[in-house]
Amino acid sequence: MTIAAAKAAAAVKGPRFSLRSRSPAQTRAAAAALGRLATPGTVICLRGSLGSGKTVFVQGLARGLRVGRGQAVRSPTFTLLHEYAGRLPLFHWDLYRLRSAGEWAALGWEEVCDGPAVTVLEWADRAGPLLPRDRVEVALAIAGPRERELTFRATGRNSRALLRAWSAPRPL
Numbered sequence: 001m002t003i004a005a006a007k008a009a010a011a012v013k014g015p016r017f018s019l020r021s022r023s024p025a026q027t028r029a030a031a032a033a034l035g036r037l038a039t040p041g042t043v044i045c046l047r048g049s050l051g052s053g054k055t056v057f058v059q060g061l062a063r064g065l066r067v068g069r070g071q072a073v074r075s076p077t078f079t080l081l082h083e084y085a086g087r088l089p090l091f092h093w094d095l096y097r098l099r100s101a102g103e104w105a106a107l108g109w110e111e112v113c114d115g116p117a118v119t120v121l122e123w124a125d126r127a128g129p130l131l132p133r134d135r136v137e138v139a140l141a142i143a144g145p146r147e148r149e150l151t152f153r154a155t156g157r158n159s160r161a162l163l164r165a166w167s168a169p170r171p172l
């Protein structure tokens with residue numbers, strides 16, 4: 001790869017941070033920090049196996065967005081979408097049961113992502129190529145009974161600014 005090509009690739013990938021969480025509370029705290037900094041239109045994609053902590057992450061994100069405690073964050077597996085009212089509206093998708101990316105398009109996700117809300121998706125891979133170009137990607141990997149490896153990556157301008165503001169303890 002030429003130096004120019006490597007630089008271009010790095011620009012697309014943006015900053016990338018990895019974080020070792022040792023408890024659900026730590027995962028929530030990291031997500032809450034992101035929620036406090038999120039801006040209208042922020043899109044966060046969560047990828048990771050069953051039980052890796054995606055819903056726990058959304059609970060922290062909601063706390064950072066000052067979603068009231070009366071609005072419990074659970075996995076919206078049977079409804080695909082939950083909405084919570086906070087400092088900004090929070091749209092929480094769980095695409096696990098999505099039959100096709102086209103089905104998601106039909107549900108009007110584009111209007112949701114373009115509005116003032118913060119959007120978070122569990123099982124973002126189910127959306128295939130439909131995801132917005134500029135988003136924060138979070139990969140969650142199970143590293144032990146209470147340990148999770150969280151890797152954050154920005155794919156565009158706004159997500160890069162967000163991850164830069166969000167201070168990470170260990171840049172990769």
Ligand SMILES: Nc1ncnc2c1ncn2[C@@H]1O[C@H](COP(=O)(O)OP(=O)(O)OP(=O)(O)O)[C@@H](O)[C@H]1O
Nearest residue numbers: 021022023024027050051052053054055056146148
């Ligand atoms: N460090 C940690 N961070 C997050 N969750 C943890 C951690 N350690 C243990 N856990 C446990 O792992 C489980 C994560 O469950 P959660 O519902 O968030 O997973 P999920 O990725 O949303 O799964 P699904 O794909 O079924 O929706 C919880 O029971 C939580 O208590």
Ligand SMILES: [Mg+2]
Nearest residue numbers: 054055075122
């Ligand atoms: Mg879940």
